[in-house]
Amino acid sequence: MVDYTVFWETLEKSEYTQYTLIEKFGISSRVINYLKHNKNLNTKTLNDLCVILECDFSDIVTYIPDSSDTNYDAIKELLNKK
Numbered sequence: 001m002v003d004y005t006v007f008w009e010t011l012e013k014s015e016y017t018q019y020t021l022i023e024k025f026g027i028s029s030r031v032i033n034y035l036k037h038n039k040n041l042n043t044k045t046l047n048d049l050c051v052i053l054e055c056d057f058s059d060i061v062t063y064i065p066d067s068s069d070t071n072y073d074a075i076k077e078l079l080n081k082k
Contacts, residue, residue: 001066004035007049010059016052025052 011018021027027048034041049060 001038001064001068002040003038003062003064004060006058006062007035007060010053010055014053021049021052027052 011021016024018032022029022032025048027045031041031045033039046057046060049055050057053059
């Protein structure tokens, strides 16, 4: 699962707020909602956030393995066969 907790920490350290992301940079309120609820975002959006906040992906998103992820067991089985 993706986790955007680090995004909120990065945003807090920056000079920007949710409001400035929306009003100044055109980030949609839907994206803000997705970030709040750890929903999937496309890489272009993540790239835009990195450019705005002058940071790396690791400053925005963390991957946390979760067995409830789609196809988790099948992927793990394939990796173990290598």
